[in-house]
Amino acid sequence: MDNCIFCKIARREIPAKIVGESELALAFWDVSPRQPLHILVIPKVHYANVAELTLNDESSLVAVMKLASELAVQHADESFRISFNTGEAAGQTVFHAHGHLTSRTPRGELV
Numbered sequence: 683m684d685n686c687i688f689c690k691i692a693r694r695e696i697p698a699k700i701v702g703e704s705e706l707a708l709a710f711w712d713v714s715p716r717q718p719l720h721i722l723v724i725p726k727v728h729y730a731n732v733a734e735l736t737l738n739d740e741s742s743l744v745a746v747m748k749l750a751s752e753l754a755v756q757h758a759d760e761s762f763r764i765s766f767n768t769g770e771a772a773g774q775t776v777f778h779a780h781g782h783l784t785s786r787t788p789r790g791e792l793v
């Protein structure tokens with residue numbers, strides 16, 4: 683999608699602190715973190731929300747959850763959350779599916 687900010691990050695057209703990547707998914711630090719660990723994990727292909735992603739592209743969904751889980755094991759101390767705000771009323775502000783990986787107990791030094 684031309685005007686989607688997360689598609690632009692996936693295409694490297696705008697900068698982000700990228701922390702992980704696979705063939706189908708990308709992870710980067712949230713620009714305004716709400717917990718000590720706050721990483722966003724997105725499918726590289728555009729879907730408006732997690733339901734669209736799940737119903738249309740199981741491979742990308744698995745890639746997102748796998749990358750989020752790998753980063754959780756790497757960066758969180760066994761306690762973490764992976765959440766997907768869906769729809770404006772639920773707090774979604776960027777309409778490209780993204781999981782928030784958050785933790786109050788990050789492990790080691792975060793970069």
Ligand code: DGP
Nearest residue numbers: 687698711712713714767773774775776
């Ligand atoms: P949500 O409210 O669930 O749609 O979450 C959107 C998140 O995306 C919010 O925590 C802030 C973050 N965000 C918005 N724009 C950018 C950006 O350009 N770069 C990065 N790294 N994060 C962004």
